[in-house]
Amino acid sequence: MSDFTSSFWPMFITVISVGGVIGCALLLWLTSKIKATSPNGDNTNGHVWDENLREMNNPLPRWWVWMFIITIVFSLFYFAAYPAIGTYAGKLGWTQVNQYEQEMEAANKTIAPLYAKFAAMPIDQLATNPEAKAIGERIFMNNCAQCHGSDAHGSRGFPNLTDKDWIHGGSPEKITETLTNGRVGMMPPMAAAVGTEDDVKNVANYVLSLSNSDHDATRAAAGKEKFAVCAACHGADGTGNQAIGAPNLADNIWLHGAGEEAIIKRINEGKVNQMPAQGAKFSPEQIHVLTAYVWGLSNNETK
Amino acid sequence: MSSKKNSNVKNDASSAGTEATIINLYAAAEKIYPRSTFGFFTKWRWVMIWLTQLVFYGVPWIEWGQRQALLFDLEARRFYIFNLVFYPQDLIYLTAILIISALSLFLFTAIAGRLWCGYTCPQTVYTEIFLWIEAKIEGDRAARMKLDDAPMSARKVLKKGGKHFVWIAFALWTGFTFVGYFTPIRELSDAVANMTLGPWQTFWILFYGFATYGNAGFMREQVCKYMCPYARFQSAMFDDDTLIVTYDEKRGEPRGKASLKTDMDKSKQGACIDCSLCVQVCPTGIDIRKGLQYECIGCGACADVCDTVMDKMNYDRGLVKYSTQHAINLGWDHAQMLRHILRPRVMIYATILSLLVASLFTSLMLRTSFRVDVVRDRGVMARIAEGGMLENVYRLQIMNATESTQRYRLSASGIADLKVESDAADHNKSVTVNPAESRWIPVRLQIPDGSIKSGSHPVAFEVRAIESNETVSEKSVFLVPR
Numbered sequence: 001m002s003d004f005t006s007s008f009w010p011m012f013i014t015v016i017s018v019g020g021v022i023g024c025a026l027l028l029w030l031t032s033k034i035k036a037t038s039p040n041g042d043n044t045n046g047h048v049w050d051e052n053l054r055e056m057n058n059p060l061p062r063w064w065v066w067m068f069i070i071t072i073v074f075s076l077f078y079f080a081a082y083p084a085i086g087t088y089a090g091k092l093g094w095t096q097v098n099q100y101e102q103e104m105e106a107a108n109k110t111i112a113p114l115y116a117k118f119a120a121m122p123i124d125q126l127a128t129n130p131e132a133k134a135i136g137e138r139i140f141m142n143n144c145a146q147c148h149g150s151d152a153h154g155s156r157g158f159p160n161l162t163d164k165d166w167i168h169g170g171s172p173e174k175i176t177e178t179l180t181n182g183r184v185g186m187m188p189p190m191a192a193a194v195g196t197e198d199d200v201k202n203v204a205n206y207v208l209s210l211s212n213s214d215h216d217a218t219r220a221a222a223g224k225e226k227f228a229v230c231a232a233c234h235g236a237d238g239t240g241n242q243a244i245g246a247p248n249l250a251d252n253i254w255l256h257g258a259g260e261e262a263i264i265k266r267i268n269e270g271k272v273n274q275m276p277a278q279g280a281k282f283s284p285e286q287i288h289v290l291t292a293y294v295w296g297l298s299n300n301e302t303k
Numbered sequence: 304m305s306s307k308k309n310s311n312v313k314n315d316a317s318s319a320g321t322e323a324t325i326i327n328l329y330a331a332a333e334k335i336y337p338r339s340t341f342g343f344f345t346k347w348r349w350v351m352i353w354l355t356q357l358v359f360y361g362v363p364w365i366e367w368g369q370r371q372a373l374l375f376d377l378e379a380r381r382f383y384i385f386n387l388v389f390y391p392q393d394l395i396y397l398t399a400i401l402i403i404s405a406l407s408l409f410l411f412t413a414i415a416g417r418l419w420c421g422y423t424c425p426q427t428v429y430t431e432i433f434l435w436i437e438a439k440i441e442g443d444r445a446a447r448m449k450l451d452d453a454p455m456s457a458r459k460v461l462k463k464g465g466k467h468f469v470w471i472a473f474a475l476w477t478g479f480t481f482v483g484y485f486t487p488i489r490e491l492s493d494a495v496a497n498m499t500l501g502p503w504q505t506f507w508i509l510f511y512g513f514a515t516y517g518n519a520g521f522m523r524e525q526v527c528k529y530m531c532p533y534a535r536f537q538s539a540m541f542d543d544d545t546l547i548v549t550y551d552e553k554r555g556e557p558r559g560k561a562s563l564k565t566d567m568d569k570s571k572q573g574a575c576i577d578c579s580l581c582v583q584v585c586p587t588g589i590d591i592r593k594g595l596q597y598e599c600i601g602c603g604a605c606a607d608v609c610d611t612v613m614d615k616m617n618y619d620r621g622l623v624k625y626s627t628q629h630a631i632n633l634g635w636d637h638a639q640m641l642r643h644i645l646r647p648r649v650m651i652y653a654t655i656l657s658l659l660v661a662s663l664f665t666s667l668m669l670r671t672s673f674r675v676d677v678v679r680d681r682g683v684m685a686r687i688a689e690g691g692m693l694e695n696v697y698r699l700q701i702m703n704a705t706e707s708t709q710r711y712r713l714s715a716s717g718i719a720d721l722k723v724e725s726d727a728a729d730h731n732k733s734v735t736v737n738p739a740e741s742r743w744i745p746v747r748l749q750i751p752d753g754s755i756k757s758g759s760h761p762v763a764f765e766v767r768a769i770e771s772n773e774t775v776s777e778k779s780v781f782l783v784p785r
Contacts, residue, residue, distance in 0.1 A: 024584055032328075036325070036326045038323055038324045038325070038326045039323045041324040043326055045326065057326040057327075059326075060329050060529075062330065062331045062332065063525075064529060117497075137743070141743055145682070146681075147682055149682065149683050150680050150696050151725070152742075153686075155682070158683075242571070243644045288685035
């Protein structure tokens with residue numbers, strides 16, 4: 001009962017629970033003592049309303065009194081077994097948290113064999129197992145879809161998981177790693193290293209030329225040299241480096257927006273983007289099933 | 304009603320005069336030994352007992368296709384009622400049934416008092432069955448009273464033991480049947496035969512069996528008198544034109560002993576010969592000659608037994624009968640009385656009731672075999688997809704309420720050139736949902752970027768069941784950012 005910050009509430013609960021029982025007992029005792037009188041001796045109690053409406057005694061059956069007594073006795077046992085009086089925890093030590101944990105344990109026990117079966121299966125098999133897919137889909141819908149979208153196609157800032165373009169690697173091992181530990185993608189502001197505003201614009205056009213997007217060929221040619229500072233991470237050909245999470249600039253996938261303006265903004269401001277770690281939330285078996293689901297989104301033969 | 308004399312008078316009121324006496328607030332319940340009756344109302348009660356109990360004990364054994372016709376599967380949250388399957392979403396039908404039941408109670412009570420109590424209430428029905436068993440083993444009222452007073456003997460033990468044995472067997476069968484509505488009864492009977500009942504099945508069979516045994520064997524009229532809330536509020540449905548079991552006081556009084564030889568004209572006596580049979584047959588232990596009392600469950604046992612006495616005395620039947628306060632007080636004949644049954648209260652109840660029943664059936668007829676819910680993705684407002692398309696993402700929850708696998712075709716309308724895309728659907732934009740399963744389907748709606756102005760545009764998803772051709776339409780919005 002340490003959940004309460006004020007000692008008022010345990011007292012409040014004690015007064016209500018114990019007071020209620022004592023009140024019931026007192027009422028029973030009093031009514032058993034009271035002998036009402038009938039002034040006329042005809043089992044009416046002498047009260048008259050509306051000229052001639054008289055109140056008649058209609059005795060309660062005695063078995064009902066016994067039921068009251070049984071409930072009082074029951075409540076005493078209840079007080080002893082459960083937390084009802086002050087900060088006393090009760091003989092059974094029952095708490096809501098305990099009960100929740102017990103139920104979770106029981107539920108985990110029932111699904112354990114299923115997950116054990118899944119854990120023993122390789123990712124590519126698991127990805128086509130309808131049962132595992134359905135479980136993976138539910139985990140995804142409840143935990144991943146908020147950012148990556150219900151269809152896992154992502155949106156600006158949140159990578160599309162259904163294509164073959166992976167920032168940190170698309171192998172099952174890498175996906176498991178991403179899910180468990182999360183990822184932080186960090187691009188520093190590069191404007192100072194690149195040079196003047198004009199240089200930045202030239203580099204941006206060179207980046208656009210890598211994917212054959214709309215660009216100014218003269219500026220691109222001028223920016224090629226300055227791209228050397230970018231190449232440290234994104235590679236000389238701009239195809240990125242999954243080991244450090246540098247995106248491929250040579251494809252037509254733009255996580256933070258396409259076009260010259262968006263690229264200039266990235267060069268000037270840099271970008272920190274984060275995928276939160278899920279390892280604490282799920283068991284390794286659940287991560288395994290989720291990995292298979294995510295891997296299956298892009299490794300799907302029918303596409 | 305409250306001014307009427309009460310049956311629980313401990314101090315004999317007639318002799319007490321005006322002397323003050325002590326009255327007790329508690330009293331031990333006195334055991335009632337209802338005498339068996341035969342006659343019109345008793346016959347109808349037995350008809351109702353057979354009808355209700357044939358339904359109760361029989362229905363769980365009916366099969367429908369691969370399953371039990373009537374099964375309330377609480378664990379799977381599905382109610383199977385013949386060809387229909389109900390889900391928690393269909394709670395409204397249960398509500399409708401409860402309202403219809405309540406209004407029926409109002410209607411029948413306004414017409415003829417506590418018809419439900421007297422003929423169909425499980426408390427009455429099981430008490431009647433248990434009384435019948437009791438009478439078969441121990442004998443009728445007098446024999447039972449004598450047996451209870453008799454000292455312990457082998458014969459008494461045998462009779463009492465036999466009665467309780469039959470009662471318990473019957474109660475356990477009732478408990479078993481009750482659980483059979485929630486667990487397939489054929490599996491349940493196998494489990495009973497093989498002693499492999501689960502702990503909860505065992506508990507509920509025993510609990511319901513115990514409730515039957517206790518209520519029908521021991522509590523009986525006390526349930527109606529002290530526990531039942533319907534019994535109390537039904538009196539609010541009564542008025543002076545409600546048919547109730549009534550003693551014709553004008554004709555009966557002054558009562559007095561009489562034989563076939565008594566000259567009625569000379570003795571100035573009423574038709575009531577004070578044989579007290581009406582009190583002996585009463586299952587709640589009241590004297591109907593004191594007028595309408597709250598304990599009266601309207602079973603008509605007193606009317607039946609009085610008619611047999613009247614026949615023997617060569618008097619007209621109907622000294623105790625179903626009649627209305629108006630008919631008795633104003634001396635109406637039968638036709639006049641029946642004409643007054645159709646009064647505004649009855650008409651209004653009947654109209655509301657038939658409207659409700661009609662709307663329940665209409666609603667059941669129009670019920671689609673699947674449900675659709677649309678939830679728009681909140682994380683993503685809109686995005687640009689390949690080919691310069693502006694895209695919004697939705698989740699469609701399709702719930703297949705049938706017992707077979709269904710295919711559903713998705714489409715959407717509301718904006719020109721609206722395209723539906725879904726990785727979960729095939730090239731026909733169709734998805735498969737397993738029997739009685741609900742499936743989330745991510746769906747993308749696309750329009751050419753820049754084709755409409757920014758803002759929120761209403762769209763509608765149409766989902767068509769390919770087999771049954773039913774269509775469900777659900778509204779949503781398509782957002783176009785600035």
